[in-house]
Amino acid sequence: MPIKVLIPTPLRPYAGNQSIIEVNAQTVGEALTALVAQHPDLRRHLFSEDGKLSSFVNVYLNDEDIRYLSKDATPVKETDTIAIVPSVAGGR
Template sequence: MPIKVMIPTPLRPYTENKDTLEVEGQTIKELLDNMVSKYPQLKRHLFSEDGRLRSFINIYVNDEDIRYLDAEDTKVGENDIVSIIPAIAGGN
């Protein structure tokens, strides 16, 4: 069953400019693995060299941050919407 994944503007150049993807998977880890398999350039923007999700990448299932659920082992279902939200920093 495909899950809807919302892609933020800064990552769209690596997903053929798509703002949403339909991705197969039962957990966040499976979704991410399947996404980077189809869009390999996305991998370096989501994961560090050691394969860990980058600290500035926030992932939500519906409105819940996966850091407060089961992290990448968080289960997803057919009516869930997954959002990838990069943290923004800057200023003086």
């Protein structure tokens, strides 16, 4: 089913400068796979070399962190929105 993925500003240059991309998927993992298939340049910004989601990349299904759901296997509905948000941290 089609599902919307919100692309954060730093990743848009690797996603055809789009802020919202629709992909066909039944799970969050399928959605991310479809997203990277459409826009291969996104891969190095989302996944580490071993193919796992980078530690600084947060993926939310609506308002829930997928790490606290079923991770990649989290099922999606057509009304859901996936948001990708790189982490924001630092300090002196």
